[in-house]
Every structure is written in structure tokens, then in C-alpha cells.
Amino acid sequence: MPFSRPASTIPGPARTSRRGLLKTGLSLSAAAIAPTVIPGSALGLDGTIPPSERVVLGGIGIGNRGTYDLGCFLEQQDVQFTAICDVKENRRVGIKKMADEKYGNDSCAMYQDFRELLDRNDIDAVLIATGPNWHTTASVYAAKAGKDIYCEKPCSKNIAQSLLLRDTIRRTGRVFQAGTQRRNLPHFAFACELARTGRLGKMKRVYAHPAGMTASTSGWLPAENEPPKEVVDWNMYLGPAAWRPFNAKLLDGFNFEKGGGLVGGGVLEWGSHCVDLCQWAVNDCPPPVEYAPPVDGQIVCKYVDGVELIFREKDWIPLGSCPVRFEGEDGWVEAGDSGKLVLSSPELLAGRTVEEIGGYPATFHVRDFLDCVKTRGKPKGNADAACNAHIACHAANVALFLGRPVKFDNATNAFVDDVEANRLRSEALREPWRI
């Protein structure tokens, strides 16, 4: 069945000027046509994927992590990467080179304003790896433009953004995959399955490792001379973040405005992975309703049924980064990035051979996303799941920030009788951005 291209309409403030395609010299319509000479392989004559079945992909903010993700996409035969947008020139050029070398042509278009990339009707999906500051905003714009989205984590800066992102994905009918690739790794999936299906007995506790529980934020550094807009577009880099002067040290998108100028650090950075797995272990139920501030390296949270979610900094079995542990009345399991599992009893393996894949590759997660783009199913790291996990992290950060327990009501998405905590649920987006 032909894979259709959704019509594009970019909501939100219009651009005062269109920078158009940079350097390629192609017009928008011309850029939609990839190779000038169409080889037999493009027609599917040699068993490869015909263009009609390919997912045409654009990249927004592709730095270190994004380049890795993009590599996973490029491995897939049914992906055609066709455009890169980045506010940094060196990255635009680098990614174009990577894509052009892959395809043996000069077709990858470059943009400085992601809305121009989203304007392209030929693009089905986008990879967003801008850094946390832009994740929700860019995802919402992409969804409203009819694009499916693979977005790196943390996906949101606060509770309000988590909910808005979830609602936007539902409303627009888009496929959304958070960059929580561990959901598609066999040993983590198996550990979650043990918990979810009752094989550990009634669940008591799930543990997440927020490496660096307390954290720094990006802040406001002394003003430096702004580089030319073509080299780094500081205004677009700031995007929805409140204004501050240019300083080159802030150009690390990975660390910029994580947690929305509050904390964020380990609780959000790692929590968006390991709390996400804990959430899966408890069947992706709504996030905990009680959060206590850290005591002896632990933040203890409670779900409505009494199961505890514990952010724990130490006492992990050495199984690599991002470990999780699930404890039930009849057993426990612990897993980490080494690809290995430790079980309270080998009986829990129940005849299964669990493939050990270390190093947390994203290939399977990317494949899950692409399959869902075609079936319109929900990928493992869907927006609903990501929303719950992120709310748990943000709420834990609020308890950490306020230094006292807070209670959260999942029906109202508000803290209970707690004005200060509720005011930490959101912050204004810098104009003109709106989600």
C-alpha cells in the first residue's frame, strides 16, 4: 500500500522571513525529489524498499546523541533521510555530509528554522534531538504539522509540558516515540514483564537510579559576543527558554535548560530512562501520588496502591549504567546497561532465553517507531507512557527543590493543597513560542 504523505500546515506564529534552503540551491519542491537519476533499487526492483514504502525523515537539532540516533535510522532500508535543521552551522553541514555520503548524492537539504523543514509535505517523520529545552516545543510543532516524531529524552521541562505533549499527540493522531530505547531491549523488557505479569508476586517496590540526583542548571552566564546568525542562531537556540545573553558555554544543548531552570539533573536525565522502565513495570499506571525529599540518597515515592518508586543513588548490583530493580512479594529482578539480569531465582527465567544486548542500542527502538508509523500503532515509548514517567521525575524534583513531601493528584494533575508546588508545574514560554 502506498505510504501517503500527510498534508502540512504549520501552526503558530508565522515567520517574518523565509531563509529557505541553505547551500543546496534547490527549491523546496525540487528538494522533495531525492536522486536525479532513479536507480532500479529505488523502484524496488532488486528487493529493496520502493520509495512509496519509505518513511521520509527530517532531522531537527542533531548533535552527538542525535547523530547516533540518525545512524540507527540510516541502517533501516525503509528510511530516506532528506533534510537537516540545526541552529549550528557546523552540525548542519556535518549531518548533510553524513546523509549525502550514505546516499551518494547531494540531496540533503539544510535549514536553520525547523518550521521550514516542517513545511515540507514530503517529510513523514522527524527525529528531534535538540536538547531538552526544545523537545516538547519542537515535538508539538511537528505534530501540528502532521509529522510523526522520534524525540530524544528528557521530552519535557515540567509537568505542564508533559501533559501538553501527550494531549497534542493524541489530538493530532501522530505517532510519537520518546528516546527511551531501553523499552526495546530484551533484558529490560523481560524484567518489566516479570513485574507486570505478577511473576514477582504482588509488587512492593521499583527502584530507579538517578545518577547525580542533585543537579546543576544551565543558568545565566556573562555575555559574550554573539556569533553570526548563520554560524549559531542564538535566538533560535534559546527558543522557548527565557532570554539570557549569549555565552558559548551554554551552547551544550544536552545540558541547556534541563528541567526548565529548576533542577532536572539526575532525577530527570536518568529518570526519564529508569523511571520510565519502573513505570512500565507497574503497567504504565499513573505516576506516584506521594513524593518525599531525598534522605540518605533516596527519594521515596508512593503509587496510589502503596507500591513504592524509589530513586536510589547507591547499593546497586554492578550491572552497568541505568540500573532498575523491581521487588515483589515472591521475588526480585535487577537489570542494567550491561545487558544482564540478576534474578532472585533462576525459576523466574521460566524457560526463556533472554538475549543479552549491552550498550543500550537504539536500533530496535527506531524499528519499533518505523513500524508504528506504518501501522499507526503505539510504539513502546509512546507519549502516554513518556508523560507518566516524566511527571514522576518532575514531581520528585519539586519535592527535592522544596525540601519537603508533596502529594500529587492524578485526576487533576495538580499537587494537593500546595500552592508553591503547583506553581512549579509550568513556566511561560518565551515569545512567540506557543504549545
Add this chain to the structure above:
Amino acid sequence: MMLNTLFRRFILATALAASASLAIPSARAADGRNDLEKAAIAVLRSDAAEADKALACKQIAIFGSADAVPDLAALLDNEKLHSWARTGLEAIPGPEADGALRAAAATLSGNLLVGTINSLGVRKDAGALAVLTQRLADRDPDVASAAAVALGHLGTLPAISALKSALPRANGAVQSAIAEGCIYAAEELLAAGKASDAAALYDEVRKAPVPAQRKLEATRGAILARGDDAAPLLIEQLQSPEQSLFRLGLTTAREVKQGKCDAALVAELPKLPAARAALLLRALADRKSPAAVEALIAAAGKGGKETRLAALESLGAAGNAKALAVLLEGAVDADADLARAATASISSLSGTEVNSEIKKRLSNAQGKLLPMLLELVGQRRIDAIPPALAAVDSQDPATRAAALAALGNIVDVERLPVLVSQVVKPRDETDAANAKKALLTAAIRMPDREACSSAVVAPLSSAPAAAKQVLLETLGAVGGTKALTAVAAAAKNGDDAQKDVASRLLGEWMTPDAAPVLLDLSKTLAEDKYRGRAIRGFIRIARQFKLEQSERAKMALEAFSAAKTAAEKKLVLEVARRYPDMEMLKLAAKAGADDELKPESRIAAAAIVKKLPEESAEAYALAKGLGLEKVSLEIVKATYGSGDRQKDVTDVVRKNAGSLPLIYIAGNGFNAVFGGDPAPSAVKHLVIQYTIDGQPGEAMIEENGTIVLATP
């Protein structure tokens, strides 16, 4: 104010350790909040730097009241601080903040106006109707669009009326924004229980000449708002020639509530082209309703490959015991894709009824079905030991392989000898490999490992050489007393092949009870290869296992005495360095008498002295014996890198410096301990400026070299 300073640190850039003193007290009195607010307002009114005013805005966003509104409002025309101010205004409850934003919305222009309108939308300020309606007609499309979306968030009837009236007249981006506003308003209506009003508004948008994505959103809303009557509109999308609408139908088919829609969706299946029907089957699988599962079962058994494949793949997650028959049929299908899909689905079918059904069918199974059912028995851990045991004697190699694999997963300790005998006397090489795997799988899951070891040890003396190795490997995986005794005996008295396997297994033993065995072997084995394994295995236990410190120190001493090579002794010094106490320091001092061990002894001694709980004259005397005299050491500055690519590492070096002129920093090389490589591919040095007993000195140490500071 102290709290203000702390707050600023928290918000703006400084890494913090979590502690109660840094966090804002939970039970702060209202007066305390007032103080914070007053201080923040004072900052806003002063000529403080922009950074301070930004912080004040954020502080007010959390603790401020209406008192702060005028000062925040005064920043709304400030391009740099505008959104900082709006963060405060969006958060402060009450009419004052609404009023300030409305007033600004009447006077500002451009992006600042857009931001202000956005904030009115966030606050859902019904009182902003007039100004938003006015701005809906603004000539600036950005402003008009913002107003449209904000009106949608208001969701009131007058706001809806304004949007509806503007919808047909607008075009381009503004029309898209009006549609977006209408959709938000429809959501508000739906949430308020006004489903028919919501459906009507959605219908109005989807029938208007709005952009395609807005139509999709309105169509989805219109379907969901119809509740039990959603089927016709949903089916219309599935039949649409437009792919985007069809795909929206697939998404929405997963969302509509169960009931009438299920029957309609199932009835639609035969009317759709195969490719579409296959996608709808996957959507039905996600619904998991009884009607959907029945449809999947039906589609899995007949029809074209595309729909059968979709149904077979989907039944794994959505199906139940009723699906087993069709899946088993599919699993032996001549088409490899269908067979693979069916097999995968059977293994993930949930429910105990499924297991009963598989067991029942196993008794009469023949041909291809028998190995498949055996495979399922193993995968699903179904208690079907007798038929699996019987199948071990089958003439069919595939059946024997499946039976052995199944037994690996289900056999109990009483019948474990069956697998052991398959290892000892296999029919052929393939069976030998399968039996080995099965025995290992079975052995490691046995709850009583001593009983398990008895069964494995029994034929050990009489088994052929190849089988002996497998049995030893199995014992190594099982562990426990009997296994340890048997493996130790093989290491001591076996032939060369047995010694090789057994010494390797003991070197990796997972419990510290292997320590005496390893120490004994390290003293008695003649072959250097196996003796070396034994002593290293013993040192490994001292290094890695949880032990009492006195026990560990004793083991370190024993190991040092038993070690024959410098490399082995250096491993012992590593244990001493990791677990510092006076006994370990004495060991390091003793080792230092050997010139070949002196560098490692000095490092160990420096690390130990630094970590001792209290200063000790005896400790310094031992260190002095290694040429490390107690000094008064101050680290002035430390940098690491090459040329102009330098990293300040003063804090790390300072933290690890003690009272000896040798600094040990635990970690995997300088790049790791100093937080990254400051100059990849370049030759790097660590340069330390310091004082010893008040005299300044400087040391330049090669990458990963020993940090020794000369007395100036």
C-alpha cells in the same frame, strides 16, 4: 538575604549537593514568603542587573502575590525580561495578574503582544474575551493567530462564537489557528459533558476549508465526541480514498470505546482491500475486545497472506486459548513467514488455559506438530515431563532436540539423571550438544543444588572424557559444597584436560568458600599454568567478595606468601590499596623491600595512609620506610592537558592529596578521573603547583603516571 542567595544558586547554574539547608523550608511562615516577595520586588525596582531581575521574576512565580503584579507588568515591554515576567504573571492567582496581561494585550505589539496573549490563553482568562476578540482581527497574522488559540483555551460560548464567526473569513495561518482554537474549545465542551455541542463544533471545523491536519484533528474529535454513535463517521474514514483520513481512522479505531463500534469495524474488514484490512486487523488487535479477537482468529485461518500474517502476528498479544488451534495450524504452514508469525504468537499467548490445551494436544501429536508442541512446553514451562521424556527416544532428530530443550526447562531433580545420561551417552554429536545445553539449563534452575550436584557427580568418574568436561562445567554453574569438592578433586587429581577445566572453573567460582581450595592448589599444583590460575583465583576472592576486613587482610598475607611472581604479588598490593587498614599497610611496607614491587608498594601505602580513619605515627613510620615522609602539602593549582587545551583539575587533585608526597587517585586513568580527555590524540601532562612545608614546587607528570611531588 541568605535564602535569596541560595535560591539564586539553585536556579542559576551552580551545582548543588542536596541538603536540607539548601532547600527551601517546607513550613515557612507566611511572613517568610512575604519577605522573599518583598526582596524580589525590591530587586525589580532597583537598577539591579538583568540576571538578578530574571531571578526575582522566577522567585515571585513561586512565592509572589498580587503585590508583585505591577512590577512584573512593568517588565512586559522589556524584550529581554518579558517572558521572565510572564512566568510570574502566569503563576500568580487572582484578577490583578489577569488585568495586567489584558492591559498589556491592548497596548503591546509584535512578539511581546503574542507572548502576552499566549499567557492569557494559559490562564484561560474569560475576562480577556474583549481584547482577544479585538486581537483576532489584528492585521499581524501572528497576533491574530495567538488570539484565536487563546480564545479556544477560554472555551466559553462567547469565545466559541467569536471563533466560529471568524473561521470562514480568515485564511492561511490565521485560519489554521482559528481551527486549532475551535478544537481546543470543543475539547472543553466535551470535558464539560456537552458531547453533542462538541461534535457540532468539530463538524464545523472539518467541513471548513481549513488545512488538512486541522481537518484530521477535527475529524478525530468528531468521531470520539459521537460516543456510541461513532461508527458511521469512523467507517467513513476507513473507506476514504485519502490515505491521511484512512490512517486517522486506524488511530481513532484504537481510541473509540468498545461496544457498537467493534461490530462495525469487524464488518468492514471484508469490504476493504487486503492491505487496508491487514492494517485494520492490527488496530483491532490493540482493542482486544472479544469481537476483535474473534475477527483475528477468523482472519488468521483463511484469506490472503497479507491479512493472515497480520492476524497471526497480532494474536500473540491479543489472543487467548481459543486462538491456539488456528495458531498451531499456522505454525506448520508451508509458508515460512506465516509459520514464523504463528510460532512467535503461540509462545506469547497468555493464560493457563493455553498451557492445558498444549498439554492435551501433545499426547496425540505427530509429525511436525510434535517438536513444535515440545518447544512450546519448554518455552512456557508446562508441566509435561512424561511425554517429553518419551520423546527423547524418538527416531526423529527434530523431536529429540525439542524434547531435550523442553526437559532443560521443565525436568525436576528426580528425573535429572535422564539428561545426565544423555550427556554421558548421546546418540550423536547433535544430541550431545543439545543435551549439554539442556543439562546446564536444568541444573542452574534447580532449587536444591546439592541434590542436583549429586546427580551430576554420580557418573563423573566413569564418564568419557568429553562428557566429564560437560559435567564439570555444569557443576561450576551450579556451585555449592558437593560441586566444589568434585571440581577441586578434578583440579588436583584429574588428567590434564580435567585440570584445565577445573582450575578455570575454580578461578571464576562465585562464592568465597572456594578460597581454601584455591590456596591449597596454589601451593600443591606442579603445573605453573594451573598454579597461576589458583593463586589469581584466590586473590580475586580477596579483592571482589564481601568479607570481614580481618579475614581479607589474612587472605592478602597468605596470598602474598603463596604468590610466586611479581605480577601475582602486585595483584595482592592492589587488594591492600583497595581495602586500607594497618595490616594492609604493613603488607605494603613488607612488599616494598623488593625493588620490583616498590613502586606499587609506595602507591598502596599512600592510598592506605590517606584513607586511615585517624592519623597514626606507626603508619607514617611504615610509609617513611618506603621513602614517603610526612609533609605539610598544599595543592595550589593543577591543570591537565596539552598546549592551550588545559583543564583545571585542582579540586580533584586537592581532594586526593594527603600528608604524603605521593598522591593516588582511584580510577581508570587521568582522562577518566579528570572528567574527560581535554586534548584527544595529544601527549598530555598533569602539572601541579604545590607547597611542601611552605616551600613552592611544581611537578609535571606524564598521562597516567604516578603523582610524586618532590620536596622543593
